Amino acid sequence: MPFMGILAVILACAMAVATIIENRNGTLAARAMIYQAWWFNLAVFLVFINIIANMIRWKLYNLKRLPIFIFHIAFMVIIAGAALTRFTSSEGIMHIREGETVSTYLSSDTYFFVSAENRWGKTEKYQKVLLSPATPKQVNLSFNLGEDHIRIRSIGYATGASMDMGGNMSGEGPIPDIIQLKITINNGSEKVMIKGKTANLILDNSFELSGIKFKAGFGSRPMTLPFSLTLNDFQLEKYPGSLSPSSFASLVVLNDPADNSHRPFRIFMNNILKHKGYRFYQSSYDTDEQG
Numbered sequence: 001m002p003f004m005g006i007l008a009v010i011l012a013c014a015m016a017v018a019t020i021i022e023n024r025n026g027t028l029a030a031r032a033m034i035y036q037a038w039w040f041n042l043a044v045f046l047v048f049i050n051i052i053a054n055m056i057r058w059k060l061y062n063l064k065r066l067p068i069f070i071f072h073i074a075f076m077v078i079i080a081g082a083a084l085t086r087f088t089s090s091e092g093i094m095h096i097r098e099g100e101t102v103s104t105y106l107s108s109d110t111y112f113f114v115s116a117e118n119r120w121g122k123t124e125k126y127q128k129v130l131l132s133p134a135t136p137k138q139v140n141l142s143f144n145l146g147e148d149h150i151r152i153r154s155i156g157y158a159t160g161a162s163m164d165m166g167g168n169m170s171g172e173g174p175i176p177d178i179i180q181l182k183i184t185i186n187n188g189s190e191k192v193m194i195k196g197k198t199a200n201l202i203l204d205n206s207f208e209l210s211g212i213k214f215k216a217g218f219g220s221r222p223m224t225l226p227f228s229l230t231l232n233d234f235q236l237e238k239y240p241g242s243l244s245p246s247s248f249a250s251l252v253v254l255n256d257p258a259d260n261s262h263r264p265f266r267i268f269m270n271n272i273l274k275h276k277g278y279r280f281y282q283s284s285y286d287t288d289e290q291g
Helices: 002-025 027-035 038-057 063-088
Strands: 101-118 121-129 140-145 148-158 177-185 188-196 205-209 212-238 245-256 261-267 273-275 278-280
Touching (some): 101 140, 148 212
Antiparallel strands (some): 101 121, 101 212, 148 177, 177 188, 245 261
């Protein structure tokens, strides 16, 4: 019980600090520094183990202590469910226009991508990262390409918003974020700046160092589904006499070649399309109301 108390204090203090970090540096910084740190996951795991130990030690599994037993089981279910989501799930955004059939989505997670090619061959690498001004050193890749040993590390990160203090007057859209990379090839190192944007498709930044052709970028990674969705119709209802939306729905058809099925479905609030472990919700809609 004293150890459980210590763990509870550690977790409470960590989450309090995470709230401060999130307010100052954003959600990604809080996830990188606290919620996805190895020591935080270890503390939660030790809570799980300690709950089991206390249930056995105090024999909470007998009928007289059933309410306390159920109370402890509830905490175990919460922790196990959170771990399942944390370590096995993926999330993203699928954009579909009316009449289109789509079988890919963009990951909500941000990935760093690099492709390297020399006379010995070509290789591609992905690394999931949580980039923010407070956590710029997320990229750390090391690999061999023939006789060349390549190491790539990020040493700086700046958001487009921080570089656009005077306002973007070019009309070319949001200014992309910037990563500063240190690329070491054998015994020599150079610094390179590459552009990208979280929640957007990975941009290709091409450059050449020591005879090696590189493509690097960061952003959302395209993910492929084993089936596709067709959007037949998007429906938007508004409050009478107003332009404010009251509800919206998507009439889709799920096409799965594995079982030769074509399943129509109407997705709307609290009506979720579920198929083979995937769950499809509505997130937003296009301004022309066609997707």
